[in-house]
Amino acid sequence: MSQRAVALFAAFGLLAGVRVAIAQSDPAQTWPSKPIHAMVPLAPGTGGDVVARLVLNGLSQTLGQSIVIENKGGAGGTIGTGQVAKADPDGYTLLFVSASHVIAPALYPHLPYDPAGDFAAVALAGSVPSALVVSPSRGFKDLNDFVAKAKASPGGFTYASAGVGSTTHLTAERFRISAGFKAVHVPFRGGGFQPEIIAGRVDFGYSPIATSLPNIKEGRLQAIAVSSPKRASALPDVPTTLEMGYPDSDYVIWFGIFMPAKTPREIVEKANAATRKALDEPTLRDRLAGLDVTPMPLSPKEFDELVRRDIVANAALAKAAGLQPN
Structure with missing residues (x-):
């Protein structure tokens, strides 16, 4: 073998080694390389659980990786949510939760986690009236x-x-x-x-x-x-409370995906893109539309901002309603 050939083989070997090192140092490049655990802190068979399973199944197909769903209700969903807050921020633990996530601080002042600070908002599955x-x-x-x-x-x-x-x-x-x-x-x-x-x-x-x-x-x-700002497609003849003359009476219930706060941003962005791609798939889009789920295609940053606004708004609503913290 000529010296040139030896040099070429050595160069290819070095390049391969560099690629392996980069992949090891940047897990976002290979994410997801193993099954993902999804916590759904809702009772099995509820409307929210149905939406969760449809969306997570679509996301699994888009990612080409299985997603294992665990239902864990109790204490307004805070038990299961708390487990995700403490999970490794490696991209292999998801939280699929409803807007109850931003209600919890008003009811549980001693939460073992911060609904905004301990989570990275990934993507919204949509809102339901x-x-x-x-x-x-x-x-x-x-x-x-x-x-x-x-x-x-x-x-x-x-x-x-x-x-x-x-x-x-x-x-x-x-x-x-x-x-x-x-x-x-x-x-x-x-x-x-x-x-x-x-x-x-x-x-x-x-x-x-x-x-x-x-x-x-x-x-x-x-x-x-x-309760929605606009009439629901499934009940087109039923008016909204707003159009009937009751200001500030609408209430949007959303469902979204979160990861632990320190999850690499590249993985969060990748998960957001995959979720939005899954939600654009015609079969899933039609099934969600049949449940009157309205798309809310926000970026992770926009979703984070929504979470912080909703925490403040729900605290004010809980106070006005006279709800006592647990």
Whole structure:
């Protein structure tokens, strides 16, 4: 072998070694190279869990890597969320959570984590509207008729939610405060309150459209308003509370993906791009649209800013509603 050939082989060997060293020093280049663990601090089978599984399955296909989902509810989702805050920031632990993430500080002043500072916001899966539902047997003509009757019976109306400080709770409180009537809160663990409204044992509640739509279509529930700024595509004939004349009554429930705060920024950006690509895939896009999930294509920086704003806004809402920290 000539000296030139030997030199060429040596150069190729050196180049390969450099590439290996770069890959080892920059894990973002090879991420993800192993299965990812996704924490979903929601009860299995809930509307949020359904959205989580659809999105994470799409993300898994886009990344070409499996994502193992773990449901861990309890304490408003703070137990599972706390585990992610303490996880290795290597890109192999995700948190898929609802807007309850930005409600928690108002309810749990001694949280073992900082919802903004201990997490890197990755991507938003989208937002979902809720419907204000009542039993058709109550005979409410529309939202204004409902409010008039609630005001005529101060504290006589009851409303259901998935628990104190849940998104369904604060959605109802935001509307109640705007409309100016009193009502008694009846929390239900896990959100299975629709049968109580259907039976007329509870007067009203806000329920994600994805889970209440079958009962609405079959006439067991009556939707008299939606919480989103614009009408919901699944209920185009149902007005928003805003258009019915109740200012600051809308409430957006979003779902998003987070990683531990010190995760390399390159991995966060890569995960954001992969999530947005997955959400643009026609099959997933159509399935989410069927659940009335509205896209919210934000960058990680924009999502981080949204989280900080929402923490402040929810703290003010919780105070106005008289919610007591746990």
